[in-house]
Structures are given as C-alpha cells and as structure tokens.
Amino acid sequence: MxxxxxxxxxxxxxxxxxxxxxxxxxxxxxxxxxxxxxxxKTTILRSINQLIRDDSGQILLDDTDIRQANKAELRKVRHHIGMIFQNYNLISPLTALENVLHGRLGAKSTVAGMLGLYSSAEKQEALQLLDEVGLKEYAYQRCDQLSGGQQQRVGIARALMQHPKMILCDEPIASLDPKSTTIVMDILRRLAKEKQLIILINLHQVDIAMAYTDHIVGINSGAIAFEGATNEVDDAVLQHIYRQPDQSTTVAANEN
Ligand SMILES: Nc1ncnc2c1ncn2[C@@H]1O[C@H](COP(=O)(O)OP(=O)(O)O)[C@@H](O)[C@H]1O
Ligand SMILES: [Mg+2]
Incomplete structure (x- = not known):
C-alpha cells in the first residue's frame, strides 16, 4: 500500500x-x-520516487518512508518502483528485448550493467514479459521502428522487469491514438489485478480515468479536491476538481 x-x-x-x-x-x-x-500531478509522482525532494510529509510504501531513506535505501526502494512516461523513454537504436532487459539494471553491478551482461534466465523473462504485453514477435525489432502504442508497451514490460511493487505513470497515453490507448489501459488494469501491483497514473483524460481505474484522486491547485472510488465520481465532483482556483468553495476532501 x-x-x-x-x-x-x-x-x-x-x-x-x-x-x-x-x-x-x-x-x-x-x-x-x-x-x-x-x-x-507530476509534482506528486516525482516526489514519490524522490526525483524531487519535497518539503515535508510522509510517503509510505508498505512500511518504508521513502522520504526518510538514505542513498542506499532509496536505490533499493526505487528499484521496486517502475516508471512509465508520456514519451516512453526507450533507447531507440536498441531492440525491444534490450530495452526490457534494461529494467534489470538497477539490480546489477555497475560492470555487469555496463557490459550488458544478462543471464539466459533474464532473457527468458524479458521475452515472457514482451509476450504478456502482446509484443512477442517484436522482441528483436528496433524500438524506433515500433508504433507509439507498441513503444509504450515495451516501456511497461521494462518496468515489470524490475519486479515492481508499484508502477508510476505520468500521462502514459497522452501521445497515443484511441486504439493504442485502449490496449495500454487494458494492460495496466490487468497487470494491477494479476500481479497485485499498485498502479498510479496521472491522467488528463477524465473519460479514460472513469473507464479504467478503481480509485480517483482529484487535485486542484496543489490540494486534494476528492478521493474515492471511481464509481463515486459524478459531474458535481468533476466540476469541483476542475473548478477555477478562485471559485474555491468548501473542499470535500476525503482524508484517509
Ligand atoms: N521545477 C519547477 N520549478 C518551479 N515551479 C514548478 C516546477 N515544476 C512545476 N512547477 C509548478 O508547480 C505547479 C504544479 O506543476 P505540475 O506538477 O507539473 O502540474 P501538472 O502535472 O498537474 O500539470 C505548477 O504551478 C508548475 O508551474
Ligand atoms: Mg504533469
């Protein structure tokens, strides 16, 4: 949690x-x-894995306060947090398989990582993960020859290669067409259930949030405007989340 x-x-x-x-x-x-x-939204995600240092508060992943972690602990915690980006952040001349294997880097010695030394078990796992995101036959294709939706699926497989507890996604579908959006969101929803992952997604498409998520956190001007089950979100809640900052009325934040 x-x-x-x-x-x-x-x-x-x-x-x-x-x-x-x-x-x-x-x-x-x-x-x-x-x-x-x-x-x-982005500030929250970047605080969670401490890409930016926040000023105060607690960020508990299971029993670890990520904010209190020293350098070595932070490296370990980050290894269990996968990241998915709007622009995929793949290494383009490399193949899909090589990009997925990069997800193991945080678990390797610097030398093994630099030399690109991966065991056959790791390669098998990377192929299996590409299969899970529907890209088995693209394993040996260069990433820059894949569509945006396929590249994002490689990004998901790379995150899974970290054996994450949690995957943070910052606008993962903002650059995708509707069909790729459906495929990517379906995969994320399935992975959350099958692997019992925490999946936290920044989204600006409300319809997608309503269709694919279980839980919604609404934020306005840096403050929580709503937190609850997706099926509790109605037009009034959305209007409150998306209100102009000066229209601020009573904030019905659900704190837990
Ligand atoms: N590096 C930064 N320096 C100064 N202000 C920033 C920086 N990054 C974000 N902000 C500001 O913090 C607020 C929240 O930004 P952000 O988290 O990117 O919002 P969102 O992802 O919801 O669009 C904005 O007002 C933005 O201008
Ligand atoms: Mg943002």
Missing part, C-alpha cells in the same frame, strides 16, 4: 505546489490522479 501523508512542496520561496496532500493507493487497483493542468 502507498500512503501519502501531509505532503507539502514549495518551489522557490513562495510557490506552494502541494498543500497537505493525503491519499492512498492499494495493490491490485489502478489509481488515477486527475486535475487541471498545473495542479501538481
């Missing part, structure tokens, strides 16, 4: 980007963070 508690982040001297953010994300569920552009 991921528990974010009273997370605050200020950029510079007075730009308050996250204000006492509280929410949870459970294994086996897809949780979406939705909200207007600039609300703080």
């Amino acid at each position: 991921l528990k974010v508690i009273q997370l605050d982040k200020t950029y510079g001297s007075n730009k308050h980007s996250l204000k006492a953010v509280n929410f949870t994300a459970k294994p086996g569920e897809v949780t979406a963070i939705i909200g207007p552009s600039g609300a703080g």
